[in-house]
Amino acid sequence: MNRFMEILEDVLMPIADKLNNNRYLTALRNGFMVALPLIIFGSIFVVIANLPFLDRILSEEAYTAYQNxxxxxxxxxxxxxxxxxxIGIGYKMVEQRGGEAIYGGVVALGSFLILTPQVVEGVAGVIPTAALGAEGMFVGIITAFIAAELYQWFVRKDFTIKMPEGVPSAVSRSFSSLIPVSFTLTAFLVLRVLFSFTGFETVQNFVYTIIQQPLTALGSGLPATLIxxxxxxxxxxxGLHGQIIVNSIFDPxxxxxxxxxxxxxxxGEELPNIVTKQFIDTFLVGMGGTGMTLMVLIMIFFVAKSRQMRELAKLGGPSGIFNVxxxxxFGLPIVMNPLVLIPWILAPVIVAAVTYFAMSVGFAPRPAGVIVPWTTPVLLSGYLATGNNIMGAVMQLINMGIVGLVWFPFIKLLDRQYYGEEQTI
Structure with missing residues (x-):
């Protein structure tokens, strides 16, 4: 194991160092850190608002009032x-160059909002919430990069208004950013107009079409499921919400x-299918969320020395139990972190294949078609999704073991890096 860890460190650490020194990836990672407190806050209340079977305990009116x-x-x-x-990405991009970081954040946000369709069900002047969340993340990230670079380019070219001495610094900074901000926003407005003359109509439609079209050729079965x-x-x-993108094609x-x-x-007949909605939600997502990270948190509690990782496990543990x-x-992080790319991708693929094989030979029961709330904790969800069969929970336990085996050396490697950095502070 030590030799394997040394090989991983020798191969991955140089790559990680190069990526960590890349200004775009650094801004992306730090941008997510800006959003992290809000993400954790929201995650906690998602769990509280969707406690399993609460709708069966409360009356319909009380449950609706509770969720509202x-x-x-x-x-x-x-x-x-x-x-x-x-906002975080734009801020960090400009901050890296020593510019007025706050204007990097607002120009990135303004550029994104200009590109965002402002019509909901025929009502103009309304921005769809979905476009502002994970669904619009990819367009938002690219927009933030380009907007921050454009803003800085105009600043470097001295397209600024110089105010006389004696003017308050806040006023002076505002006017000096006026032209760079205006030119940047104008560029994105032109881009929006140009796309309106295409068959895509919006940048968002263009991105989703490019991503989703390759997925439409896929069907059901194990190969399609693994893909x-x-x-x-x-x-x-x-940093893209993979489930929103992929599930939009596969959910039907x-x-x-x-x-x-x-x-x-x-x-009372034989169940015809292995891969179903509950196959995905119960035996993959239903073990701590996408990527089955509940086992990752459990291992961090037992093996990590890094204060950063242990604090993350404490924060993420309660919501992870309910698959959030x-x-x-965004806190480990997994997004754009080359040190965890292998287990992040490999573990779910192995679990999907093992679960499919176990169900095909009859070791584990197939999903019974019962829709189990997605916030139902692991083991209970496996038991319920397979028609109250204890082997469904056993299959989840096996899957968690697989996740642990795949992730263990990488957790040790990441912990070693973070622990070393903490010792130098």
Whole structure:
């Protein structure tokens, strides 16, 4: 194991050092850190608002009132997290060059909002919330990079208004940024107009078409499922909400297969399908969220020495039990972190294949088509999703063991890096 750790360190650390010194990746990572407190806050209230089976305990009116009362906590944070990340990236990009960082943040945000469609169900002047959250993250990240670079370019070319001495510094900085900000926003306005004359109509439609079209050729079955799982992980690694992107294509297929199993289960017949919506939600996502990070948090508690990792585990643990793992994804971080790319991608693919094989030979029961709330903790969800079969929980335990084996050396490697950095402070 020590030799394997040395090989990993020799191969991955030089790559990590180069990537860590890349100004764009640094700004991206730091931009997510700006949003992290808000993400954690929103994640906590998502769990509280969606406690499993609470809708069966409370009356319909009481449950609706309960969710309406807590809903703004996540709606104002997680649902529009893209805005905070965009501001953070723009801020950090300009800060790296020693410029007025706050204007980098606001020009990035303004540029993104200019590109964002402002029509919802025929009503003009309304920005769809989905475009401001994880769904619009990819466009937001690219926009923030370009907007910050354009702003800095105009500043370097001295397209600024010089105020006389004696003018308050806040006023002087505002006027000096007026032309660079205006030129940058104008460039994005022109881009929006140009796209309106294309078949895509918006930049967002262009991006989603390019990403989604390759997915439409995929069907059901193990090969397609493995590709779907792989794409979810890859998209998340680059800061995109992989489940929103991939599930938009596969959900109709998975739900149809789920319904077939439920009908067979009710009729007492053999379940026809292995891959269903609950196969994905229970045996992959339902073990700590995308990437099955609950086991990662558990291992951090036992093996990590780094204060940063242990604090993250304390913060992410409660929400991770209920399959909300944004604190881990953006706090470890997993996004754009080359040290965790291998286990992040490999573990879910292996688990999907092992679970499929176990169900195909009858070792584990197939999903019964019962829709289990996505916040249901691991083991209980496996038991319920397979028609109250204890082997569903056993299969989840096996899967968690697989995740632990894949992740262990990489957690040690990451912990060693963070612990070393903490000792030098």
């Amino acid at each position: 009362a807590l809903g703004p906590a996540s709606a104002a944070t997680l649902s529009i997290m893209g805005l905070f990340v965009i 779907a799982v792989l794409l979810i992980q890859v998209f998340w690694f680059f 297929i998975w739900y149809a297969l789920n319904d077939q199993n439920f009908s067979a289960f009710q009729a 793992n944004e604190p881990v994804i």
